[in-house]
Amino acid sequence: MKQENILEVKNLKVKFPVAGGILLRKVAEVKAVDGVSLELRRGETLGLVGESGCGKSTIGKAVINILKFSSPDVDISGEVWLKTEEGEVNLLSLSRNEMRKYRGQIQMIFQDPYSSLNSRMTVGQIIEEPLLYHTKMNKDERNERVAWLLEKVGLQAEQSKRYPHEFSGGQRQRIGIARALSTNPKIIIADEPVSALDVSIQAQVINLMQELQKEFDLSIVFIAHDLSVVEHISSRIAVMYLGNIAESGPGSDIYHKPIHPYSKALLSAVPLPNPKLKNKERIILTGDVPTPMNKPSGCGFRTRCPIAKPECADSVPVLELKLPDHYAACPYVSGN
Amino acid sequence: MENKKLVEVKNLRTYFFVEATDKQITEHTENFDEKLNALYAGDKYLKGKVPAKAVDGVSFDIFEGEVLGIVGESGSGKSVTAYSITRLIPDPPGKIVGGEVIFKGKDLLKLSFDEMKDYRGKEIAMIFQEPMTSLNPVMKIGDQIIEVLLKHEKISKEEAFKKAVNMLEQVGIPAAEKRMKDYPHQFSGGMRQRVMIAMALSCHPALLIADEPTTALDVTIQAQIIELMLRLKKERKEAAILLITHNLGVVAETCDRVIVMYGGKIQEVADADSIFENPLHPYTEGLMSSLPDPDKPKQLLQAIPGIIPHILELPKGCKFATRCTKVFDKCWETEPDLIEKGKSHFVRCHLHG
Secondary structure, three states: OOOOEEEEEEEEEEEEEEEEOOOOEEEEEEEEEEEEEEEEEOOOEEEEEOOOOOOHHHHHHHHOOHHHHHOOOOEEEEEEEEEEOOEEEEHHHOOHHHHHHHHOOEEEEOOOOOOOOOOOOOHHHHHHHHHHHHOOOOHHHHHHHHHHHHHHOOOOHHHHHOOHHHOOHHHHHHHHHHHHHOOOOOEEEEEOOOOOOOHHHHHHHHHHHHHHHHHHOOEEEEEEOOHHHHHHHOOEEEEEEOOEEEEEEEHHHHHHOOOOHHHHHHHHHOOOOOHHHOOOOOOOOOOOOOOHHHOOOOOOOOOOOOOOOHHHHOOOOOOEEEEOOEEEOOOOOOOO | OOOOEEEEEEEEEEEEEEEOOHHHHHHHHOOOOHHHHHHHHOOHHHOOEEEEEEEEEEEEEEEOOOEEEEEOOOOOOHHHHHHHHOOOOOOOOEEEEEEEEEEOOEEHHHOOHHHHHHHEOOOEEEEOOOHHHHOOOOOOHHHHHHHHHHHHOOOOHHHHHHHHHHHHHHOOOOOHHHHOOOOHHHOOHHHHHHHHHHHHHOOOOOEEEEEOOOOOOOHHHHHHHHHHHHHHHHHOOOOEEEEEEOOHHHHHHHOOEEEEEEOOEEEEEEEHHHHHHOOOOHHHHHHHHOOOOOOOOOOOOOOOOOOOOOHHHOOOOOOOOOOOOOOOHHHHHOOOOOEEOOOOOEEOOHHHO
8 A cells, every 4th residue: 555645846956056257256056856756655674776976865955955055056946845734845845944844854864973963061951952952841841851762762761961972873873863863853864874883783773773773764865876775775666867867766676677777787786795706797887977967968878878869869768657656757667 | 915015904902091099090091001100100191091992902014005994983993003004093082101103114103293194194094084174174075185196206296186186086976177176065975075085195195094984975876885885906016005984894895804803902813705704703703693694584683692791801711702602710810812713814702712
């Protein structure tokens, strides 16, 4: 049964200005996200994968409106519909003040556990801070909640008096998770939450996120570049390339039977921890990812695509249904 | 193994001297051997400091023509081991306090600073994780490669130029002659790593040390660089590669033999097939099972519990005891030896002693 959507992104476009000349006027723009539509279903994990510069992190930041308020020069268009108890609301249309009401419902976890925690605040203060803005709890209630959250993420309540530098990377990521959970969010945007961690710690944090997801009925957007991790945690995956979605569908289908030539190449490039597969056939893409500034016309992937045709330069391919719930933006491939 | 030994590392010990509390000083200085005592007596800088044993008695061989991998998590000592071979340990706070690194019959640790210079770049070359920080940002990349060639080989500038272009072509840089005039920032991350490899291989080193060479790169670019390294290795039958990484996928794809490090010690050594199919050390097993396996039904990952202890608080016995699921009394008291279990498969664990 298809779950209802809790978040819908419609035709999101994000353009960054490029300043140049002596007067630093806007001379060009970078289309970091170029018309992306996504849906996040209640209780699921949606994996967003792609290489650096594909726009996956920008989507995360645009959705929770950090981008709009922190960088006014950025041109954002499209819609981001959040389902709340009082009905649907387009987050992109809100003012800073109006957004405050919803910020507690949609929270973010960041990649770098070293720079995303204020080093001059105690862990208790860090986790308490969102409670000050988004709830009407008094001091005792807040302290109780901080202690409870710390234990939920596998730390001890007594550690709330310590500072971030006294913790290891994995523990800091747990603190980031506790902070994100403090306001009882419905949605978590996790931007590369385990990429900076060692393998053994990575597994701990992934397990923790999955346990918390069940307990708190969270819907998660999991942004990452490590495909086996994304496959493990996600129910659905969207593969991005240069600001567009190349393919989206059920996680294991994308991993085991990718359709789009880019997803195929991306998956065959992942080194597998099995020496027996050393000589498996792999598609080695030639060249680098073009920068979003000089994006090729038509299909963004055509300059590296093994099956590119001259027609690919003419128009941007749209996502087509190839298999049940499985879409790919390439007219020359089929799901079979 | 039929191949000749290229490098013999014997009982290598590299310590970093760090400031410590009085309690730590009494704890960590009571078991000093003569050598350490002498070192402390002769050096004022070391007063009030204790040695953090980043690499503590590591012995292994590198054979001609092989790719040897060192894996382990941050703080395991894998990079310090590699940097000790080229003697690139910052002193202070670091010091190689013991051991030998025999390279082609000579102990590199006994060479003078100037003598060592003749080895670095010529006999032993290194590539690093972040190519931007290891290339000179204000020097054309062509000039950087030519500089290496002129330093180590008796050739003219023109010959060096030709050779540099040839190297760039070999590592797959398009329009190589034109790109000789470009600066590092004009290259993408993957291309910079290719330049680094070209520079490292320009003098035909017998040993290439690669420290996390693909970690900063995207997956499709990583695949290109791995393919390049394997192709170049095939072309140079005698040269060996020492690959430091935490990515087990990269290890499986490239390495012939693997060393697993934890807490400054080698915990397991075997050929790549045995390490992945039949890991003996609980730490190696834990590393393997904490990776998600897309071919298995979804369940929670088998994570290794806990975190790597602070280097001054490693347990007295087995260094992995605090996180091991199979730990028993003996593990806390005495540290197991690295013993041979099966053909060229070594493990440091009481379960196998």
